[in-house]
Amino acid sequence: MLLLRCQLKPAPPQKVPCRLWAVMGKLQSKLRHSTYKYSRPDGIIEERTSTKASQEYSLAHLDPVSVVATLNSDLCVSGGKDKTAVAYNWKTGNVVKRFKGHEREITKIACIPKSSQFFSASRDRTVMMWDLHGSSQPRQQLSGHAMVVTGLAMSPDSSQLCTGSRDNSLLLWDVRTGQCVERASVSRNLVTHLCWVPRESYILQTSEDKTIRLWDSRRLQIAHMFPTKQHIQTHCEVSVDGHRCISCSSGFGGEGCEATLWDLRQTRDRICEYKGHLQTVASCVFLPRSLALLPMIATSAHDSKVKIWNQDTGACLFTLSLDGSGPLTSLAVGDTTSLLCSSFHRGVHLLRVDHSQGLELQEVAAF
Template sequence: MLQLQQYGGDSGEDSDESTNDLSHLKPLETGKNIDVLQKNFSVCAAPDVVPTGPVEPLHFTEVNTKEISRNLKYDELFAPELGPENPFLTQQQRARKNMLSGFVEKAHISDFQFENQRRTFTSYGYAVDPTVDDSSKEHTAVVGATLAAEESSGKTVFESTKKRPLDKRKRKKNDNPEDIEGFLGPWGCYEDEQRVVKPNDQEAEELEEYLAKKQKRGKQMDEKPLEERTVLHIKDPVDYQGRSFLHAPQDVGVNLRSEAPPERCFLPKAQIHVWQGHTKGISAIRWFPGTAHLLLSCSMDYRVKLWEVYGERRCVRTYYGHRQAVRDVCFNNSGKQFLSAAYDRYIKLWDTETGECISRFTSRKIPYCVKFNPDEDKQNLFVAGTSDKKIICWDIRSGEVVQEYDRHLGAVNTITFVDENRRFVTTSDDKSLRVWEWDIPVDMKYIADPSMHSMPAVTLSPNQKWLACQSMDNKIVIFSALNRFKLNRKKTFSGHMVAGYACSLDFSPDMSYIVSGDADGKCYVWDWKTTKLFKKWKAHDNVCIGALWHPHEPSKVVTAGWDGLIKYWD
């Protein structure tokens, strides 16, 4: 009590001596004053509680106040200032904010309704206007495609798909397993379902033409192939005995009918002849089968030419029949017929001697490579690798497709028959190598490795044991052609530049050397056993796309380039 008595005022003001000093009072008055003090300074031990009555209004404080004698509440601390508006505030500073990016009003909408309107806007282009909150109106205001909303009466995705007419479609049923012809099981179609029949050839052509016009393709594919013609460039198509130019000459110093290869091969040293006649780059060259006394070449000038290898080395015949660059050519076993595949999507079968076009084949896709089946009893069949990842087998007699091998993931570049023609190996832009059994459309072997590159040219060795593949990483890689088709990692031939070009390669007849062209127009020769580069020389002014070693000559090589020339080296 004495402490309370000595306690001064309720602020830091200087207390009066008369207030604290009670000595001048009489004893009786002192007791009365102490009673008064007890009543004034009664201690309240009750805790602070939240008032339940009306909340007292905020007490605003003057801006100029230096001291505050009471504890301010949060609302008062952050209450707005009174007085005139600051003229220098930006619109952004003046705006009310309840979050960093602005002011968000409280809204109550269910997740379903929000998602429903969002999907409706995505699907139909309209949704209920979220700013309008008046459900009493009959026509709710919409944003977006108002015309579409009027047509569909403002139906949402949920409402429009509520009634599904297909839910009540009845299926045809026949669960009787004894009825062999009519048994449907769970595969019965709907009663009102119309089965789509595959269009016939005429309808397919009309559809193709319609789609071409619709997609506004630049040049529509010509329906009719180009009319074929041929030109014979030599005066005497037959000799004094009545034999045509297909008959091998005998007085050339080498037995062209021999089955055995030369005992030993040597590196060519000099150019001995140039065949000129193509006006654009050459795509491929092929020896006449067996004798190699003729050379067939196809070019980007849309033509195929046949050349003499011996004698006067003239151009024998030119075959005109394609609208675009010819990609590949292939003789049959006798050499009396050959195939030409071009970018005009046609494969044509020609009579080598007369130049007549016997038949035409097309799958409406670009054929990249074409090969006759080498078996004598299957000379009526040939396979072609196309741009739509398929290998298609045609029958010459009927003109029909008899088999399709459709497993590659990219355009098919090469087809090579191995294992006595029971199998064939294909390479593709999908950087894989696949091995197929003849007439079985599932690959029996698939070789793909992350380190592998596309291999646009493949050649089988003379002993049928190895496949030499021109790889796009400037290497020639070797696979075994028997049984396992395993990559031979010890044999890799490098040093040339072929990336981006399908430069073909060849073995010497005795398997001593490998010869290949390259992108700079050079010709390279490696040793087969040691993989050592023996020789390289400048053969062409542009890409040297093909190199072939003569099968009966020990040191003669023919090369073809994109300069339109075919050169003979010895």
């Protein structure tokens, strides 16, 4: 018998993702990874990695989720390609009610503050009003746009709703009567998002023509246009005090893929930019001061990442990678410690901001 000996070179160590699945009825537990880098005063870049278990409930949607919005401290509403709006308790993962009436994908949702009612917009060119405590049929159906409705904004006193569309128009509706009271149209103004400035009569709007417009709702006229950006503006958000706003842009390979902070007061200048995503940034939110120890914003993008930024310096403080989720489409503030994030492949994610060992963003559940 011939004995052959060979010397094997040890293979370099590889990172192997560790996954733990424990089936408990509809509930599963899964390990997730998150990292963040930060600069110390001496200029050294440090990276910290954490592994946390997250709970996976039965998905409320089997198709991509386009949008998620917070209805109150316990409930959120999401909508997407399955043409269904779903209200569920994001603290328990239980579906509360399903709303079906649209003929095509739901694109936007706007909740009426301190109530059980919300509006949904769709690619079927309609907007519907729903009541969590009412019937499964819509209380109102608003029809007036010629193309997909891509913007919804509720006035601070909940008396008016502004809608925007790819038909280049904005419509202002009386919520009580369901009647359109104002209409405005601007050539090439393909609306991507709308939000109302708190305690003001102004509406902020982003567009595919790369501009950000500020509208006066009293006559639905343009009050201000911010400098044109280099990429499509996908989303906008206004701070609670109404002094600042953020917009975010499309892009690919790190080109574009940014969020921009603007001054809404006298100068209306660009204040800061937040760059680090590799694909289109789809959503951006201001983190409440009760949730953050310093002024921060959060962004979600098609690169499956959620980032937290120092609002004043533009430094990225934390990056959470939601692997396997596909493009992330929408962000919403849940409560004093939580964010909600919708995705193409894994429904809606519940994220928690933790300051116990320095800033950290954890995925704690998916619905």
